[in-house]
Amino acid sequence: MSALNETTLLEAVDILCQRDSTLKQVVDTFGPPPLWARTPGFPTLVHIILEQQVSLASARACYDKLLIRLPELSPHNFLGLSDISLLEIGFSRQKTRYSRILAQAIVKGSLDLPGLEQGSDHEVMTQLTALTGIGPWTANIYLLMALGRADIWPVGDLALEVALQSLRDLEH
Numbered sequence: 208m209s210a211l212n213e214t215t216l217l218e219a220v221d222i223l224c225q226r227d228s229t230l231k232q233v234v235d236t237f238g239p240p241p242l243w244a245r246t247p248g249f250p251t252l253v254h255i256i257l258e259q260q261v262s263l264a265s266a267r268a269c270y271d272k273l274l275i276r277l278p279e280l281s282p283h284n285f286l287g288l289s290d291i292s293l294l295e296i297g298f299s300r301q302k303t304r305y306s307r308i309l310a311q312a313i314v315k316g317s318l319d320l321p322g323l324e325q326g327s328d329h330e331v332m333t334q335l336t337a338l339t340g341i342g343p344w345t346a347n348i349y350l351l352m353a354l355g356r357a358d359i360w361p362v363g364d365l366a367l368e369v370a371l372q373s374l375r376d377l378e379h
Contacts, residue, residue: 209357210355210356210357211242211351211355211356211357212242212244212355215357216239216240216242217239218291218376219335219357220234220239220240221357223258228349229241229374229375230374233374238256244287244352244353245352245353246353247308247321247323247324247349248308248320248321248353249280249282249285249298249313249320249351250280251349251352251353252309252320252335252341252349252353253273253280253285253306253309254266254270254340255345255348255352256302256305256306257269257270257298257302257347258341258347258348259302259333259345261343265297268297269296269297269298270350272296272297273275273293273296273330276288276292276296282309282310282311282313282314283310283314285306285307285310285313286310286314290303293306301340302340304339304340305333305338305339305341306340306342308339309338309340312338318334318335318338320374323335323354327362328350328356328358328359331349331350331354331356332346332347332350332371333348335349343361343362343363344362344363344364347359347360347361347362348361348364
């Protein structure tokens with residue numbers, strides 16, 4: 208499948224609906240899922256780190272506060288914020304640490320974030336998960352939403368797991 212975009216998403220939804228009547232009922236009731244595309248880069252990865260194990264609304268509120276403090280969210284600018292400033296914005300100590308590790312890797316050149324766009328899914332996963340604080344879920348979300356990779360399933364996404372369990376009437 209080619210890159211994930213509005214057209215390819217709708218094509219994939221049509222194929223899945225033809226193959227799975229339960230999914231067809233969901234799409235008929237609620238419409239096709241939205242394409243939650245994001246711009247590749249440091250700001251998106253920080254936002255995804257903020258989304259780890261919290262509600263999307265909570266992560267968004269913290270991210271919005273960060274953008275107020277740093278309208279130009281770059282690794283260098285991020286590293287200029289104190290831990291206290293980040294805690295005031297809403298970062299946990301752990302997410303402060305993870306985001307700093309990411310920013311430092313980019314600044315030092317050990318992570319070529321723009322270069323990931325040309326890498327295979329495996330290469331992107333390997334490079335991102337080599338950083339403390341970026342696990343498979345974070346790397347998969349980045350592959351799916353920022354790099355538009357269609358054949359990705361964010362393993363460990365609790366909301367998806369619960370929805371699938373409910374849809375398939377599986378034990379929770």
